[in-house]
Amino acid sequence: MLRDDINNAVKDAMKAKEERKLSTLRMVNSTIKNADIDARGQGKPPLSDAELLGVLQKMIKQRQEAVELYNKGGRAELAAQEREEIAVISAYLPKQMSEDEVKAAISAAIAETSAVGVKDMGKVIGTLKAKYTGQMDFAKASGLVKAALAG
Known part of the structure; x- marks a missing residue:
């Protein structure tokens, strides 16, 4: 499970004295625990690996936005710190699909759902979220789907 991988990485980072990686992984664990608590409050079971991928993607997106803001504000050292966190979190996501693969998946999903x-x-x-969670950026995919269905 993804949780076990992250917990093992925390232990490894402690042993190797990798401070940035350790703090980032602890933050990931904290975010996951908060999401589990929210789910439990709604009467749902703990998050599945697929749902955890969504949480990780959200964390990466937040950091990407922070990088942009830090760059605009002339805070290169903080932007670099955020990029390091993105690299650590990204290691737990599946390989991202290329743009061509995303377009092919969208075409297949349109055919499968008979969307007109x-x-x-x-x-x-x-349909795309059910099959490709963690593998594509759904904000970009949404625009491509809209263009494909409108055109």
Whole structure:
């Protein structure tokens, strides 16, 4: 399980005295525990690995936004710190799909759901999320799906 991999990496980072990696992994564990607590509050079981991938992607997206803001503010050292955190978190995500692979997956999902217009976009995105969570950026995929269905 992904949780076990992260916990083992925390131990390894402690032994190797890798401070940045250790603090990032502890932050990841904390975020996962908070998400589990939220799920339990809603009467749901602990997050599955697929749901954890979504949490990790959200963490990466937050850091990417922070990098942009730090760069605009002239804080290169903080931007570099955020990039290091992105690298640590990204190691636990599956390989990201190329743009061509994303387009092929979208075409397949459109055919599978028999989508004919923009009103069917939710079905297509739902199918993509079920199959490719953690492997594609759904913000970008959403625009591609919309263009494919509108065109």
